[in-house]
Amino acid sequence: MEQLINYLLQFGHLNPQQIALIKSKTVLKTTPKDAYYHEAGRIPREVIFLTAGIMRVCYYNNKGDEITKYFIGENNFVADVNSYNQGIPSTEYIQAITDCEYFVLSKTAMEELSLTIIGWDAIVAKITAKAMAEKVNRISPMMTEDATERYLMYLNNFPTLANSIPLSYVASYLGITQSSLSRIRKSVSGRQKK
Structure with a gap:
C-alpha cells in the first residue's frame, strides 16, 4: 500500500x-x-x-x-x-x-x-x-528510428524489464521479426563487450 x-x-x-x-x-x-x-x-x-x-x-x-x-x-x-x-x-x-x-x-x-x-x-x-x-x-521516436536504435531505446526505457519479456513481444513492440531482433541483439551485445 x-x-x-x-x-x-x-x-x-x-x-x-x-x-x-x-x-x-x-x-x-x-x-x-x-x-x-x-x-x-x-x-x-x-x-x-x-x-x-x-x-x-x-x-x-x-x-x-x-x-x-x-x-x-x-x-x-x-x-x-x-x-x-x-x-x-x-x-x-x-x-x-x-x-x-x-x-x-x-x-x-x-x-x-x-x-x-x-x-x-x-x-x-x-x-x-x-x-x-x-x-x-x-512512441514518437519509434516512428523515425531504425530497428537497432529502437531496440537500444527499448533497453533504455525498460532496463529492469528487458530480460523478463518474451522476445516475441519485444519484436512485436519494435515492429520487427524475431529473427531480426536476434541479429540486432547479437550485434548490440557484441558492441558492448568491446
Whole structure:
C-alpha cells in the first residue's frame, strides 16, 4: 500500500485522513502470468496501480496480427483512460507477462475520492498528463528510428524489464521479426563487450 501512497504524494498533498480513506477504497488483487487482466470489447470500470510484475498492452490489427503497443512495469497506474472516461468498450488487451500484483480503485471509489478529497482531481490530472507524455515520448521516436536504435531505446526505457519479456513481444513492440531482433541483439551485445 505504501508504494501507491508514495506515488500519489509525488503529485499532491494528502493528509492522514485522506490517506486512510484512499487505503479503505483500494483492493489488492493478482493476475497470473500470461492471463489477461483486461480484454478488448469490455468497458473498463477500474484503474489499477501495479505493485509487482509486468503487463503489456496489445491489440489485433486488421490482418489479425497481435501488436504490442507498450509495456508497463511496477509503480505505474494501468488504465485505458479513453475507454474508462467515456464508458466505451476498449480496443486493447492488457496481459500479465509475469505474475502481477496490484491495487484496484473501482470507478465508484474514484468518484467518491473525487467528491471527498479536495485536490484529488488535480492529482489524477497530473498522473494522467505524466502518463500521456511518457507514452508520446516512447512512441514518437519509434516512428523515425531504425530497428537497432529502437531496440537500444527499448533497453533504455525498460532496463529492469528487458530480460523478463518474451522476445516475441519485444519484436512485436519494435515492429520487427524475431529473427531480426536476434541479429540486432547479437550485434548490440557484441558492441558492448568491446
